[in-house]
Each structure stands twice: as structure tokens, then as C-alpha cells.
Amino acid sequence: MLHEDLKKWFGFESFKPGQEEIINNVLNNVDTLGILPTGSGKSLCYQLPTYIKQKTTLVISPLISLMDDQVMQLKLQGEKNVCCIHSGMDENEKQQNINCLKQSKFIFLSPEFILQSYNFKLIKDLTIGMIVLDEAHCLSEWGYDFRPHYALIGKIVNHFQEATVLALTATAPSYLTFDLEQILNKSFSVIKNSMNRDNISLTHKNFADDDEKLKWLLPTLEQSGPTIIYVSSKKMCLSLAQSIYNYGFLTGIYHGDLSYQERHTVQHQFINNEIPIIVATSAFGMGINKKDIRTIIHFHLSTSPSSYMQEIGRAGRDGKQSQAISLYQPDDSYLLETLLFTDIINIEDVNAYELSQFLPPEKSDILDVLRTQYTFAQLRNIFDMAYKRKKTGYIRMLGYKNIDQCRRSYLIEFFDESLVEKPELCCDNDCELKLINIINRKKVKRKMDFNEKIQNLFKK
Ligand code: ADP
Ligand code: MG
DSSP states (O other): OHHHHHHHHHOOSSOOTTHHHHHHHHHTTOOEEEEOOTTSOHHHHHHHHHHHHTOEEEEEOSOHHHHHHHHHHHHHTTOOOEEEOOTTSOHHHHHHHHHTTTTOSEEEEOHHHHTSHHHHHHHTTSOEEEEEEETGGGGGOOSTTOOGGGGGTHHHHHHOTTOEEEEEESOOOTTHHHHHHHHHSOOOEEEEOOOOOTTEEEEEEEOSSHHHHHHHHHHHGGGBOSEEEEOSOHHHHHHHHHHHHHHTOOEEEEOTTSOHHHHHHHHHHHHTTSSSEEEEOTTSOTTOOOTTOOEEEESSOOSSHHHHHHHHTTSOTTSSOEEEEEEEOTTHHHHHHHHHHTTOOOHHHHHHHHTTOOOOHHHHHHHHHHHTTOOHHHHHHHHHHHHHHHHHHHHHHHHTTTOOSOHHHHHHHTTTOOOSSOOSSOBTTTSOOOOOOBOOOOOOOOOOOHHHHHHHHHOO
16 A cells, blocks of 8 residues: 555655655654664655645755755655745745745745744644654754754644654664653654665774875875765865865865855755865765765764764765775864864853853853753753763764774664674775775866967967
8 A cells, every 4th residue: 555655656666674664653643763874765754644644744954955955856756835945045035935835735944944933923823744853863963063943843843733743864873762752742653774884885094194194085086986075174174175176176165154055056066076076064965965975085083973974874875885984193183172072062151151151152042042941950961961972972983093893883883783794895994995996087177279379378
């Protein structure tokens, strides 16, 4: 029966692992957390039940690019009743989308948008059959860069009593279920597939300094196919992209301070293979639906196994062999610790906030939002716990550079998983790995025709 629906609405012959269980849950109105690896078809887990139930689905999504991508996919599938409102739109576009809210089958909004009371009024009387929390791990990312509105979406979810909640993510730390249940005040049935991605080989390399890293990196990029290089800072993003450009490759940068338009452009150039390499901070990746990314290089280590799995999971969505390579030099740990712990909100910050003492605006803004729902005691607990979680993740990731055991096992054991079967190309500690060999085009110097050359000669 469900197979017929799948065929009818999507033309697929069979479900991918995990999809059927999740969809059955949702159809039986069971609130569900679905943890399936990147590229395993999570969107279909809410799209098919929407068609079967013929009720509106509200998708709460953390990123504009992610919303745009999903809207585009749905439209390509022939769905017209889709709407999406976000800050990257001009007023006109926003209004057009607001006008079609009522007849939409799929509504995409960000948590910040819905929680503004003016916006909430736009949707509060709609009949919503399902609420999807896409990239649900965002709920667990307490910290200075945390999106505090995620901690308040219980209000929205509880308003739509009839709606079934489906939380979806590719990487779930063990505490995600706990956080979800706390924030939404509901219990969840968890359907989880291994986070392991067999077609991504794992390599790690230690160097003496950044120059040594570069010496290895630049020639490696000649044949790494479509590549994302993750770095830990915006500054590094620029300087590394410059070195790569000077070496002869077209390359793009992506970080949190770019405008919507700039991000959009670079993302499209990468997706359409106009540039082979992108240098990015962790802001890049969620919702980038490029199937043939062959290489993910971490110029600096990720800050936790969760982010690492999330980031390398962007490779090989077409199922073909891909590689994840991380690099390290001794100064990096200082960089990472600064990144992770310097601006974190801690118990002292909450105390200061309680006493109305000065706090940097980045912190007080977050606490302003959270205070609408949490007591000071709760906030102290939350940020204490967040610190401990960050530390645990960081230490595990740091250990990755020294291990001589299987890297894959080391990573997934962090999520209480164990490896059932190792792929043939597992990791550099298990076997001899050859680098991928897909040539990246270099910049072409444009040839001028004779007339142009003459004209240039006389130009001042
Ligand atoms: P995720 O959100 O898990 O990263 P997506 O939902 O973007 O993955 O889906 C990845 C790709 O898999 C999409 O191109 C989608 O059309 C395809 N897909 C989903 N379900 C199936 C299926 N049952 N059979 C074949 N392809 C599928
Ligand atoms: Mg997805």
C-alpha cells in the first residue's frame, strides 16, 4: 500500500533504509525523531505523508539556503502549493508568499520568523497536520552561536495540538532526544540508521605548521574533484582561498558574514561546477544538494565528532567513492579552543545577567530570548551542561589525530554505535588508501584575438 503511494507520488520503486518506518510512524500520528545519514532521503519522510494525509505540513528550517533548496525540489517535482518566507526575500516576494499561506501544502519558515507574534498570527489559525523540524540537531547546539529561538519552539508546537511532529537529522548526539523532549514537552519514538557512510574513506595527516599543510594541499587539489575545504575562521577562509587561487584554481569562499546574495552566488557556482573548490567555515553545507562532492578537507579539525560527521557527510551523496581528509598542526588546538570556549555563555554570565551587570550584546541578546521561558536556575544548568558537552566532543575530536585504531569506529563509537562491517576503503589506519583522481580544471587565461591585442596596445 505504502509502496503504491511511493510509486504514485514519486515514481520510486522502493524505500531507502529507514524511510518506511518513519513514514509509518508519522501516518500513525507518532511523534518521531528520524536519524538518517545525509542523502538518505529524509525529505521524502515528510513529503509522502503530506500527500497521503492531504494536510498542510509546516517545516521549520534553520537556513535560507536549505529552505530555497527544498522549495526548488518540490517545485521541480511539480508541486505548486509551496510557500516560504525568509529574510533573503524582498517585501514583494514576502507578500506573495504570505498571500498563498492558506492554500499551501508545504510551508517553510525559520524559528525566528514564527516566534515573532505578528508572524505567528499569520499561521496560527491554519490546520497543520505535521510539523517538521529539519536539521533537528540545531536544537541541541547550545552555545554562543546558538539560535535561542530553537529553545522556544515548544510554544509553536504545542499550539498545533493536532500536528504530528517529525524531527529529522543526520547526526544526533545521544542527548538530542532528551533536548527535544525537554523543549517540546513531548516524547519521541526514535528511528535511527547508522551514521556511518561507507563510501567516504577517512584519512588524517599531521604537519609541523600551516606552510607544510599548504605544500601538501595545493598539489592534492589538482585531482581531488569537487572539494570543500573547511577552516575554522573567516580570516583563514580568505587567505587560504587566495593561496589556492594563486596556485591556479578558481575557488569560492563561504562564511557567516557574507550577504545572502554572495552566498547564493558562490553556492550556485559550486553546485554547477563553475568552481571546483570552496573554502568555507562550518556555516557552509547544510542543505547543499550537490551529489558529486568527492573530497572534504578539514584544514582545521572539526570541533566535535557530530560536526565532523555532518560535514564529511556532504561528500558522495551519489554513492560514489569519496574521501575525507583532516589536517592538523600543533597550533591548531589553540585556535580551536579559542573558537569553542572564548565566547561561550557560562554560569558566571548567567549570574551577571541576573544581576543586570554588563554582558557583551551577543550574550545578552541570547539570554534575553531564553529568559522569556527559562528561569535563571534552568539557564545555569543548561549552559553548564552545554560546556561539558562541548568539552567532551572536542576532546574526542582531538584524540582523532593521534589514534592508530580504525578512524571510522572511533568516530561512530562516540554515538554509541558500533561498526558492523568495515568498507574496503575504510581509513588510513586500516589500509593503504590512494587519493581520488578526478582532475580539477585550472583557471584558463583568456586568449585575445589579434584586433583585441592591437586595441590594448593603444589603450592607456
Ligand atoms: P537528506 O535530507 O536525507 O540529506 P534528501 O531528502 O535531500 O536527503 O534526498 C536525497 C535524494 O534521494 C533526493 O534526490 C531524493 O529524490 C532521493 N530519494 C529519496 N527517497 C528515495 C527513494 N525511496 N528512492 C530513490 N531515491 C530517493
Ligand atoms: Mg535534508
